Amino acid sequence: MIQTAVQIALWVLAFSIALSFYRLAKGPTVPDRVVAADNIATNLTGLFALFAIQTGEKLFIIAVVALTILSFVATAVYAKFLERGKIIE
């Protein structure tokens, strides 16, 4: 039963990543693209959690934690770059 739910959720998350790619390609300003990239990263962590349920592999949960940290750092660096114009001063 939970495998069927995992299949449905995989399709839903793939479709929402496709919608985020539309905003990433079209988005009129740069912060729009940053928000879309952050949303893609969070959807990717959801996909990793779904892969963990589907395959029974426990290492994917570690990958979820690591991807969460990585997406936060990437978004913070993008925001600093947008605000100041340079990353390392």
Place this chain on the structure above:
Amino acid sequence: MSEIIGASALLIGAFFMFVASLGLVRLPDVYTRMHAATKATTFGMGGILIATSLAFQDAEITTQSLLALVFLFLTAPTSAHLIARAAYKNGPDLSSRTTIDEYGPYLQEMKAGEADGPSHHAGTENSGTIPDNR
């Protein structure tokens, strides 16, 4: 029983992730898009990680997914705040249906305070209006 709860939590989480992406596509400006993406995505990840901890029935997996959940709940509002401030300072492309903007007069007041001493007069009479300088 726990399988039913796990499957329903998974489907609710996936649905809210989809709602976040739909809001990202359909809402008018950066701030509303970020509002949709941040809140709904955080709730959706909560559902999915609860479903993983219910599917494995393991103390280690439950601890790790709760760790990821707490970290997501801490970092998602922080990164949204950072992007919102950077987007406003980059040029406030507000939607035409925006009714109140309190950050623009605050920024003008801070800039006037830096320019000519501690006078809190500047920017207070037009508080709540949308600034014209894009």
